[in-house]
Amino acid sequence: METELNRCKRCGQCMSACPVYQTTFREVDVARGKLALLECVKEGTLRWSSRFEEILSRCLLCGACAQVCANRVQTTLMIQSGRQWFFAAGKKPKSRRTVLRNVRKGHLPAKVLLKGGALLQALVCKKIPETSGLHLRFPLSFFTERHTVPPIAWTPFLDDFRPRPDVSAEGPRIGFFVGCGANYLFPEMAWALVRILRQIGGTLFIPRDQVCCGLPAFVSGDTKTARKLARKNIEVFASLKLDAILTVCASCGSHLKALASLFADDPSSCDAAASMAQKHMDAMAFLVDHLGLEAYLKTLHSGEAPGSTGTLRVAYHDPCHLRIGQGITQAPRRLLTAVPGVQLVEAPHPGQCCGHGGDFNLFHFSLSMKILDRRMQDLEKVKPDRIVTGCTGCLLQFAEGIGRRGLAGRIKVCHPLVLVERAIAPCPIPAQSRKNLPVFQAEDTDPAQ
Numbered sequence: 301m302e303t304e305l306n307r308c309k310r311c312g313q314c315m316s317a318c319p320v321y322q323t324t325f326r327e328v329d330v331a332r333g334k335l336a337l338l339e340c341v342k343e344g345t346l347r348w349s350s351r352f353e354e355i356l357s358r359c360l361l362c363g364a365c366a367q368v369c370a371n372r373v374q375t376t377l378m379i380q381s382g383r384q385w386f387f388a389a390g391k392k393p394k395s396r397r398t399v400l401r402n403v404r405k406g407h408l409p410a411k412v413l414l415k416g417g418a419l420l421q422a423l424v425c426k427k428i429p430e431t432s433g434l435h436l437r438f439p440l441s442f443f444t445e446r447h448t449v450p451p452i453a454w455t456p457f458l459d460d461f462r463p464r465p466d467v468s469a470e471g472p473r474i475g476f477f478v479g480c481g482a483n484y485l486f487p488e489m490a491w492a493l494v495r496i497l498r499q500i501g502g503t504l505f506i507p508r509d510q511v512c513c514g515l516p517a518f519v520s521g522d523t524k525t526a527r528k529l530a531r532k533n534i535e536v537f538a539s540l541k542l543d544a545i546l547t548v549c550a551s552c553g554s555h556l557k558a559l560a561s562l563f564a565d566d567p568s569s570c571d572a573a574a575s576m577a578q579k580h581m582d583a584m585a586f587l588v589d590h591l592g593l594e595a596y597l598k599t600l601h602s603g604e605a606p607g608s609t610g611t612l613r614v615a616y617h618d619p620c621h622l623r624i625g626q627g628i629t630q631a632p633r634r635l636l637t638a639v640p641g642v643q644l645v646e647a648p649h650p651g652q653c654c655g656h657g658g659d660f661n662l663f664h665f666s667l668s669m670k671i672l673d674r675r676m677q678d679l680e681k682v683k684p685d686r687i688v689t690g691c692t693g694c695l696l697q698f699a700e701g702i703g704r705r706g707l708a709g710r711i712k713v714c715h716p717l718v719l720v721e722r723a724i725a726p727c728p729i730p731a732q733s734r735k736n737l738p739v740f741q742a743e744d745t746d747p748a749q
């Protein structure tokens with residue numbers, strides 16, 4: 301850690317990229333300020349304190365600072381190390397620990413609570429007036445400061461999904477890591493991928509006993525829980541002997557891609573984690589780069605937007621965990637451009653963070669909203685009918701942004717695959733075309749099958 305901290309030359313380049321600093325203009329909110337404080341702690345000139353813990357929590361871990369840093373300082377790794385120290389030392393404030401424990405360990409998505417939440421949703425999804433007695437019942441800012449609450453699915457995807465009896469044993473074995481967001485909040489994302497693969501004659505292996513990817517635990521500093529969850533997923537997916545593992549949520553995907561770094565001091569787990577990480581692919585990149593779906597979509601010349609009668613203006617937002625975390629910006633745009641009836645419109649400042657940042661949104665809600673407002677202003681300039689993005693955190697954030705700006709009747713949010721699936725749903729891919737989709741060519745099949 302010390303060497304890494306020494307590499308920061310205090311040049312300030314990271315100030316130009318940091319969404320938090322660009323909102324507050326406070327030195328402690330940019331990577332340079334946080335690293336300087338960490339260095340003081342290392343040198344013993346500053347003591348750890350709850351104020352310092354608060355400063356470290358004011359970071360989206362978006363990675364934009366590391367991307368522009370000429371000295372290649374691993375800024376997010378340093379900030380994350382500080383958070384881990386606080387967690388290990390038991391120094392997180394009690395209220396924050398309680399909320400995080402529930403989110404991390406999956407208590408929030410317990411079925412009973414979720415179903416209760418689905419009922420409550422109708423009640424609290426509009427902004428609650430300050431005079432309402434509901435403030436007494438729902439005192440958390442999580443509910444009261446919001447215009448929308450997370451759209452909890454009545455039935456989680458993994459409870460609903462049934463493998464088809466006609467599953468083919470031939471062809472590549474493609475697994476699907478669903479993730480909590482797609483399972484509990486946006487099952488239509490998961491269904492879109494399943495239906496696209498079914499349309500083209502492919503099969504997804506979706507183990508029911510998969511668990512949370514562990515990212516919420518990891519970013520809050522709870523490495524022990526993050527490792528426990530990772531080990532479970534590694535075991536479950538390794539037993540299926542898959543060729544690829546797809547994700548539809550950029551946050552889960554970026555965490556899976558870096559899974560080996562969780563086990564730097566445990567070589568056997570590290571190898572297993574690296575093997576799972578190597579197989580991971582974002583579903584959109586897989587469909588474009590390995591399945592050639594873009595070319596097929598271009599042959600559908602109906603000219604009508606999926607689910608509507610005219611052209612749909614679609615603004616794509618780059619999730620930080622996809623753009624920076626996985627280096628993917630073109631595959632979603634290529635897919636969307638190929639969907640008949642969709643007009644892809646580029647908002648100013650592509651790559652600007654939406655401000656969600658996982659628990660950042662929970663604990664720094666008003667700051668998160670200021671960052672969101674900036675992004676919404678850019679997106680509104682191109683007058684979209686849909687804001688589409690490949691991360692459940694961003695989807696939640698834009699649903700809130702649309703609600704707080706009174707645009708619910710004009711703009712909707714969805715994952716790009718939902719539009720792709722609607723475009724190809726009425727037109728099953730003919731057997732002849734299927735043969736031309738690279739992944740299902742005979743030479744690509746696993747000889748072990």
Ligand code: SF4
Pocket residue numbers: 307308309310311312313314315331332335365368369370371372373375
């Ligand atoms: S983190 Fe990198 S960009 Fe930021 S001040 Fe340090 S050296 Fe400069």
Ligand code: SF4
Pocket residue numbers: 317318319320321329330331358359360361362363364365366375376
């Ligand atoms: S990770 Fe993002 S929010 Fe955190 S300091 Fe770097 S640029 Fe700012």
